[in-house]
Amino acid sequence: MPAQKPRKPRPSRARGLRTTTGCLTCRKRRVKCDECKPRCGQCLKSDRECTYPQATDDGAATTGSSGQEATTSPAQPRGSIVVDSPATRKSIGDADMSALGESPELRFDLSPLALSTSLPSPNSAPFEWYDLLAEDAINNIQKHNLGFAEISLSRRQSPVPETEDEIDPQLQATGQSRPTDAAFEAWKSPNIIALSDDELGFFHHYINVLAPILDLFDPRRYFANLVPKLAVHNVGLLKSLLAVAARHMALLSDHQTAQNALNVQTPVSHSSLQDTNSLNNHNPFLEVATQYYYETLQYLSQNLLYPSYTKSTEIISTAILISTYEMFDASGRYSDGGWERHLRGIFWIQRSQDNNGETKDGLRRAAWWMWLRQDIWVAFRESRRVLTIWRPTRRLVDLTPDELTTRIVYICARCVDYAANEKHYDMNIRIDQGDKLLQALDDWHRILPPSFQPIYAHSTPQPGLFTPIWIHPPSYAAAIQMFHFARIVVLINQPSLGGMSEFSRRQRLLDESVETICGIALMHQGNDLPSAFVNYQALYAAGLCVQTPVKQNAVLQLLEKTLEITKFPPKTLLDDLKRYWRAEP
Structure with a gap:
């Protein structure tokens, strides 16, 4: 019997099996990464955050100021994105290039509130x-x-029923037999x-x-x-x-x-x-x-x-x-x-x-x-983060117009994350995060089809008031409302290191958002209850930006009429705005 060749010693996990490519999550877990972007297969399957290290000009991964590997990808300059071929690059204008790639909201990294506490098991x-x-x-x-007796609401005190008939007597009409179909569920009424x-x-x-x-x-x-x-x-x-x-x-x-x-x-x-x-x-x-x-x-x-x-x-x-x-x-x-x-x-x-x-x-x-x-x-x-830990996988360019309306809801959630109270943060990182979100909003707005454009906008508003804007269908108008709500949320929470030019740019964007929000609210404040449930949020955000008494009063009147339609939230929201205005220097 020939002697067996000595087995090659297996490298220790600390050295030979450590991967040097792939996303940071897979590298930390020491699992093989297929390096798909924006989310690799392993992270997609286990629903984990998928991030890649930054790359310098020479291809080396960069590290953060604390010596750890960077956990977010850098924001791409507007108009700079890798496409599949030179022919594709020639056929697309620079203004539309960023809309074809990884929109920043797909890689925005703020751990949501839900991760700060343990999650129950799926079964429980x-x-x-x-x-x-x-x-x-x-x-x-x-x-x-x-x-009601307390015992009737306690699931721990409810014994497991011996027969299905004990679950809910209202499920079955009197005198009718229960079907024997295997697909029938006992908690449904046939x-x-x-x-x-x-x-x-x-x-x-x-x-x-x-x-x-x-x-x-x-x-x-x-x-x-x-x-x-x-x-x-x-x-x-x-x-x-x-x-x-x-x-x-x-x-x-x-x-x-x-x-x-x-x-x-x-x-x-x-x-x-x-x-x-x-x-x-x-x-x-x-x-x-x-x-x-x-x-x-x-x-x-x-x-x-x-x-x-x-x-x-x-x-x-x-x-x-x-x-x-x-x-x-x-x-x-x-x-x-x-x-x-x-x-x-x-x-x-x-x-x-x-x-x-x-x-x-x-x-x-x-x-x-x-x-x-x-x-x-x-x-x-x-002033907390939203609970979701999910990230979209589809690019903006692949979405239908109706799917674009829900994508702005997701981007808005990320903007609310950004506005959450943070006790300690690095100002430069904070500015960079705000820029990424503003870029994501800009990418979304620039890719909108013509159907999101107003079909009516009054050209001669009264002095100090707003121009009525009519966008149809209502879901598209609501999406535009959420876009401007989200942009206001980021702009009023982002630190600034710029001078007068940066101040003027921000003020121009805020004024534009206020005008659009109030213009849409003017056209949809009638009996359009679904639109009103977006209008009141956007109007409240607009109220945080207006400074002149005339416009403050106009926003207040619009918000009051909207709350009269929705019956929610309470009209204390009006008092909150008034207190905010009084507190301004």
Whole structure:
């Protein structure tokens, strides 16, 4: 038997197996990197941050001032980008070059708030979210005086049902047998759930008034077209839909206004609600909304026992509707309320289902964007970072016009990250980060097709007022609003080392954003409720920039009219602007 050749000693992991190419994340993990950009295969698969070291002229990787490898790619000069061939370079103008490559928002590096705390495991995420809901609901049981027992909201006290019939008796109509189809889920109703006259009125209000708010950036209108169809087969989703509809109607101070908002004949039982209100001087819609909200939690406490339910589109739709309910229920500040905490719980569920802004499932994708829109406002008001840790993978040039409207939502989230209170930061790094975001905004704006241009702009505004601007469809107008909101957020938070020329440039950009925001708000302030939910955010940001009393008063009037339409947030937002103006030197 021939002697075996001595085996070549394996290099230690500290030396021979250390990779010197690839992204920094793979190098730290000591795994093979395929070096794809903007995200390599390993990072894309594990949903990790993917960053590459900077390269100097001689190709060597640079390090930061602390001696560690740089964690972000440098901002590319405008118009300088590598294309696939000289022919491609010749066919594209310099002004459009940067739009074809890695837009800066794809590599902007600010660790979101969500990374500062440990994340629950995917299997436990729905339970952790529910525990947040139940904890706050139990604390408020006595205040609402609804007769709910605390034990009915505690999932830990709910025994695992021995039979499916114990889960939810409302799921099956009386006298009908349960289907034996293997695809049937016990937490779904095989038959359409019957609606009372009251519930039918709330159902109409949701479809006609609230769903368009949720669907503003979604051309397929999943919350209007699909969610109601799912709701009539799922008690939990149905109760959350009725809860948010009743809660919004409670915000309408005039009950006649609430009836008109239905756009249908008001059921007789709604008249009885009005009579009760006049006698007892309380808001019946608020009581009904709270009742539906607690019934939703009761359903969740029992049906979270089904793994298929925790991964379903029904639970993520329910979570978004509950969050919208809590948005209407929130007061001026959010750090001490349930809405802000529960947004974090929805983040956990989104992560557990692998939902993001590019998910193939349309409803899951729409729910993700709606959740981000809500989190952007809370993060902005609380001076914190947004919760998402996802990054887009598609280039601007590959997006459709409708997808460009959601991309600006993502860039806006990164700008709100930038505005978060930072106790310590390097001024040069801070300036560079702001420049990257401004470049990302500029890239997005320059690649917009002509359909985003105004179809009407009045040429002779009154002195001191704004020029009305009409952009159609409303989602495109809202995207332009968010663009200018995001640009203002960056400009007022970015340090400056420049002189008068830099000051003049910033002031010109701020003035342009204010004029556009207010011009669009003038045209969309009528009864366009979905647009108003973007207008109030943009108008508030515009108010942070105006300095003359005439324009301050004009912004204040626009914002007040918009808040009168949305009924959210409270009009304390007007007082915040006034205090801000008084505090200015």
